[in-house]
Amino acid sequence: MPPGLDHIRAWVFDLDNTLYPSSADLFAQIDTKMTDYIARLLGLDRVEARRIQKAYFLGHGTTLAGLMAEHHVDPHDFLAFVHDVEMDVLEENVPLAAAVAKLPGRKVVFTNGDGPYATRVLERLGLGESFEAVHDIHAMDLAPKPAPSAYAGLCAALSIDPTTALFADDMARNLAPAKAIGMTTVWVDNGSEQAHDSDRSFIDYTTPDLTAWLQGILEDA
Structure with a gap:
């Protein structure tokens, strides 16, 4: 590995909008289903349901966390509903598989x-x-990123030393707790980030394309 990455022993990746491009827009289907779930649960129109959905996301880390805290929603029921989506927008990524x-x-x-x-x-x-x-999310005891307990639990469950681990995520806010425990951080800045904080001190590397970034560091090795 190039200098700065030669200490990495564990490569940790977010899934949605990180291992596939945000342009695939798979999460748009999930986002719509979350709105539908809230509208049905609370008897609201979709406009108000979406407002609540985003408020829970911002306030609790995920919409599910908010629904559990405020309405005691069964997480298995919620996850089964919102993840019942078509995958045809995703394509096999041979270069990424080779790089990983x-x-x-x-x-x-x-x-x-x-x-x-x-x-x-x-x-x-x-x-x-x-x-x-x-x-x-179940391995996190339903306390999602960016809750610090999620990162501590990851390292404990898989015996990962965070000081020799790299974490890549498309949500910049999810990188701050990783950096706090010593992880090297990569922000996949592909447009999926919803809010922009002026503080980027917890980001070590930024790329719009994870596949290209991995190929680049492997070429430099």
């Missing part, structure tokens, strides 16, 4: 989604055999 395979060390997916959904996405991308583990 060449990375020295362990490779893990760290997602606020659930395991079955993550498995479907990875299979569609041709990454089904690329990672040793998927640390999902």
Whole structure:
């Protein structure tokens, strides 16, 4: 690895809008279903349901966390409903699979989604055999990124030393807790980030394209 990355022993990746481009817009389907779920649950029109959805996302880290806190929603019911989406917008990414395979060390997916959904996405991308583990929302005890407990739990469950780990995510705010425990951070700045904080001190690397970035560091190795 090039200087600055030669200490990395574990490569940790977010799933949605990180391992596939935000232009695929898969999350738009999930976003719509979350609005539908809230509208049905609370008897609201879609405009008000969407307002509440985004308020919960910003205030609790995920819409699900907000629904659980405010309405005692069954997480399994919610996740099964919102993740029942078509995957045809995703394409196999052979170059990314090749790059991940060449990375020295362990490779893990760290997602606020659930395991079955993550498995479907990875299979569609041709990454089904690329990672040793998927640390999902259930493994986080339903406390999602960016809750610090999610990162501590990841490292404890998989015996990862955060000072020798790299974490890539499309949401900049999810990188701050990773940096706080010593991880090297990569912001996949592909347009999916919803809010922009002026503080970017917790970001070590920025790229609009994860595949190209991985190929670049491998070429420099």
